[in-house]
Each structure stands twice: as C-alpha cells, then as structure tokens.
Amino acid sequence: QVQLVESGGGLVQAGGSLRLSCADSGRTSSGYGMGWFRQAPGKEREFVASITWSGGRTRYADSVKGRFTISRENAKNTVSLQMNNLKPEDTAVYYCAADPKAGVLIAPMSFTYWGQGTQVTVSS
Numbered sequence: 001q002v003q004l005v006e007s008g009g010g011l012v013q014a015g016g017s018l019r020l021s022c023a024d025s026g027r028t029s030s031g032y033g034m035g036w037f038r039q040a041p042g043k044e045r046e047f048v049a050s051i052t053w054s055g056g057r058t059r060y061a062d063s064v065k066g067r068f069t070i071s072r073e074n075a076k077n078t079v080s081l082q083m084n085n086l087k088p089e090d091t092a093v094y095y096c097a098a099d100p101k102a103g104v105l106i107a108p109m110s111f112t113y114w115g116q117g118t119q120v121t122v123s124s
Contacts, residue, residue, distance in 0.1 A: 001026045002113040004096045009118030016122070017084045022096030022115060024077040029098045029113070033105050034072060034079040038092035038120075045095070047106045049081060059104045064090075086122045093117040 003026040008019050020036070035050035049070040051058045058070055067086075072079040079096065097111035105111060 002029045002032070002098050004029075004098060004113055004115035006094065006096045006115045006118040009094060009120045011121045011123065012086055014087055014122055014124050016086050017082070018086065018120060020081040020083065020094055020096075020118060020120070022079045022081075024098065029077060030074070032098045032100050032113075033103065034070075035097045035099075035105055035111060036070060036079075036081045037095045037097060037108060038090075039095070039117075040092040043092075045108050047108070048094070050104050050106055051079065052102075052104055057104045059106055083120070086120075088122045088124045091120060091122050093119050 006022050008021050031053050033052050036048040037045050038048050039045040047061050049060045051070045055072050067084050069082040095117045096115040098113040099111045
C-alpha cells in the first residue's frame with residue numbers, strides 16, 4: 001500500500017529556499033505519477049507541480065514556474081520539491097500525492113494517495 005510521508009517544511013524568510021521531500025514508506029508506488037499540492041487557510045487545495053513516473057514530463061502552476069522544481073528518485077521511492085525565492089503567498093500546508101494513472105496529472109481528484117502534509121511558512 002502506498003504510504004506517503006512529507007518532510008522538509010518550516011519557517012523561512014521571503015527570498016529563501018526550502019526543499020520538501022516525499023517518501024513512499026510502503027514502497028509500492030512504482031510506476032505512479034506524483035504531485036505536490038498546497039492549501040492555505042480558508043482556501044481550496046491547489047496544484048503546485050507534478051511529474052510522471054519516468055520523470056520525463058513535469059508540469060507547474062503558473063505561480064511557481066521558474067522558482068520551484070519537482071524531481072524524483074525512483075530507486076529511493078522519493079519525490080522532491082525544491083522551492084527557491086519563496087514569497088509570503090507560498091505559505092501553506094504542502095501535500096504530496098500519488099496515482100497509478102499515466103500522464104501528467106494536475107487535478108486533486110486525479111490522485112488516489114495523499115500524505116499528511118508539511119507546513120511551509122514564509123515571513124515577509
């Protein structure tokens with residue numbers, strides 16, 4: 001069973017960087033597409049980035065293009081999100097998600113498995 005655990009969140013000043021990681025402790029996500037989403041207080045969960053199993057295709061929300069990079073290490077069953085030049089509006093709980101469907105998935109409803117989330121707070 002896919003079991004996703006996020007790590008790497010924290011408090012950072014605007015302009016700083018953080019690297020989030022998501023590990024599949026169940027080691028059953030082979031072949032799965034992976035994604036990152038975020039949810040700020042009072043707002044709906046929104047797409048941030050996603051990547052196919054091979055890593056050959058990625059997709060980003062316009063708000064993070066050029067600042068965030070998604071990557072994965074299939075041998076370690078992990079996916080990462082490198083976040084640079086962080087802004088206060090990036091403050092949210094960040095969630096990792098996985099699904100066996102092919103293609104670059106961007107809708108929350110497209111993902112079957114979710115982690116518990118990790119808090120990212122960017123101060124101005």
